[in-house]
Amino acid sequence: MKWKKLGKIFDPTKFELPDGCAEFAQSPQALVFDDFVRIYFSTRSVDKANGKYLSHVAFVDMNEALRDWVRHGARSRYALSADQLVARSQPRDESHARAAACFELAQHLHRGGLRDDAVRWFREAHRLAPENWTYRRQAWSLADPLQGPTQAYDSDWLTDVRRIGAENYYPPLQL
Secondary structure, three states: OOOOOOOOOOHHHHHHOHHHHOOOOOOEEEOOOOEEEEEEEEEEEHHHOOOOOEEEEEEEEEOOHHHHHHHHHHHHOOOOOOOHHHHHOOOOOHHHHHHHHHHHHHHHHHHHOOOHHHHHHHHHHHHHHHOOOHHHHHHHHHOOOOOOOOOOOOHHHHHHHHHHHHHHHOOOOOO
């Protein structure tokens, strides 16, 4: 499938984002309501202690920019029913639940200034959920804002993307 750019619907630099975040609106996920669409996304702030990026979740409510959803509501070809949403949701097995806990602990330790302790828990999250790019990218960006090779981790963004192929970075869309 070839990407077809239809235009920008949100510019994070034009809004005040929480936690001092700016410039980033990555990994969007949409929830469709009757009269608006809420889009959750990952954004970043700069850690004042070391100048590195720290990811946060934010959202924006859209009511005009997403023409198809606004025009057709629940009948839009892109809107999922509650049953479809549940069917597409991936259950979280014990390993992935533990990975999520390790990731949250790592972020907590990092925010508290215990960076070496955080690395241990980021590594464990990576081991338990190696397919999770969010866990890896967060850890890499805290070790190096450009997510390059460091002493802290066995891999880095560019090496891993080259290994899997850029075309496999995002899962295929299910429209």
